[in-house]
Amino acid sequence: MRKTVSWAACALLLAWSAAAAAQQLENPRTDYTAYTRPRGRASVGFFKADLGVIDEILIGTYPLPWFAFPWLNTTVPSVYFKARSPWFGPLTLALGGAALYVDGKAVAQLADKDASASAISTTGSFDASYRFDQPFTLSLGFDYAHLRAIGDSSDEATSVEGASTAHTYSTRLLGEWRLSRVFALSLLFRYLIYQSPISADGTSSTDAVTVTSDLSAESTSQKRFTVVPGVSFEWQHWELNAGVGYGVFYLPVLGLATAKSWPVLDLAFAYRFDVYH
Numbered sequence: 001m002r003k004t005v006s007w008a009a010c011a012l013l014l015a016w017s018a019a020a021a022a023q024q025l026e027n028p029r030t031d032y033t034a035y036t037r038p039r040g041r042a043s044v045g046f047f048k049a050d051l052g053v054i055d056e057i058l059i060g061t062y063p064l065p066w067f068a069f070p071w072l073n074t075t076v077p078s079v080y081f082k083a084r085s086p087w088f089g090p091l092t093l094a095l096g097g098a099a100l101y102v103d104g105k106a107v108a109q110l111a112d113k114d115a116s117a118s119a120i121s122t123t124g125s126f127d128a129s130y131r132f133d134q135p136f137t138l139s140l141g142f143d144y145a146h147l148r149a150i151g152d153s154s155d156e157a158t159s160v161e162g163a164s165t166a167h168t169y170s171t172r173l174l175g176e177w178r179l180s181r182v183f184a185l186s187l188l189f190r191y192l193i194y195q196s197p198i199s200a201d202g203t204s205s206t207d208a209v210t211v212t213s214d215l216s217a218e219s220t221s222q223k224r225f226t227v228v229p230g231v232s233f234e235w236q237h238w239e240l241n242a243g244v245g246y247g248v249f250y251l252p253v254l255g256l257a258t259a260k261s262w263p264v265l266d267l268a269f270a271y272r273f274d275v276y277h
Helices: 002-026 104-110
Strands: 041-045 049-054 057-061 078-084 091-102 115-131 136-154 159-178 183-195 198-205 210-217 225-234 238-250 257-274
Touching: 078 115, 183 238, 183 257, 225 257
Parallel strands: none
Antiparallel strands: 041 049, 041 257, 049 057, 057 078, 078 091, 091 115, 115 136, 136 159, 159 183, 159 198, 183 225, 198 210, 225 238, 238 257
């Protein structure tokens, strides 16, 4: 009797693992990994919306900034993409990038009504994901983020024009262990390699004098590490990735890092559906 129960439990465990591996292949996690969505499959959520144009190419956007018009009197357009390796096997590589533009109307609403400015945020990423025999995936990534703002403000007597820049280099490691077709455990580790001083240059002029400045500021207590344990749920059409941890907080979309450690909430929730096959 014990032998029969043992064989039954072993068979159930193997079937469970096989089902979990099949779920990984059908709907792999796209955040922090090298994976894309299957051709024609779309995902729409509050924070991200994307589409698998073909099996190897994913394009998307960040929905919330597009709907900021009632508060900012303008939209904040954004786009991101990911292109992965075309071969089949346990190792997958991918390159990704994103861009976001904030024009002067939004800055004027957020700051001084008399000020105007524009900002461009660009990010780039390289990912490598390896799927082991068991339903376990390990993903290594490298991220670059750059923010450049150009602004000016003026009144009857004075004009001020200038620009500021900042950029960040970081790396990350994500382990995901899928226990069933629906549920998985994850652990995200991020390390801030380098964050540049925030530099600003400007010119202030009147009828009598012109002053040119070149300033920079750098934190003396920059933190480096972030650890976020989490869970993942993959239903037929819904997906939820959630984690709570502590460490350096990376600004959503912009990708720039904070100088201090904070509680970190990582959340992604979306609905999947097929647009075409």
